Amino acid sequence: MGPAYWYTPTFTSRPGLKMATNGQSFYELYRRSSIGMALTDTLDDLISDRRIEPQLAMKILANFDRSITEVLADKVKARLTFKGHLDTYRFCDEVWTFLIKDVTFKMENSSQTVQADKVKIVSCNSKRPGET
Incomplete structure (x- = not known):
């Protein structure tokens, strides 16, 4: 692949x-x-x-x-798992950024996997500012 x-x-x-x-x-x-x-x-x-x-x-x-x-x-209820090697991470302005290398993704209830050399994940808080 x-x-x-x-x-x-x-x-x-x-x-x-x-x-x-x-x-x-x-x-x-x-x-x-x-x-x-x-x-x-x-x-x-x-x-x-x-x-x-x-x-x-x-x-x-x-x-x-x-x-x-x-x-x-x-x-959206689907679950995805992934494995890889964390290359870089950063937390700035309430936002996480992860750079991951040699990543393998797998969907829940599926045996198929997807491979990627490098992935960037940006993660933000799901709550609005001021919400508890």
Whole structure:
């Protein structure tokens, strides 16, 4: 089996970890996913065609941040285990980042495994700031 590619957002000065605006407190992490990028591209096209205002696009993105966070927390029940060699780890601004080498992933209730040379995992607190 060839190298596996596992989606992990790439951050430059942590833009994907900003909190949503307008008083909301959800990470913008999923905007870098394929569905988030598709939404962003579509909103950009609508703004360019003057079919919506940029302020509406920002509200839509904030709603996306909230919705995808809630749906993934509520609906996804699959478990994944992985083994690998921890290369680097960091904890900054309440966010853990792990760089793992020679990783093997295994889904619960499946004998199939997926291998990757290197994986970056970004982990954020699931609770909003101020929640206990």
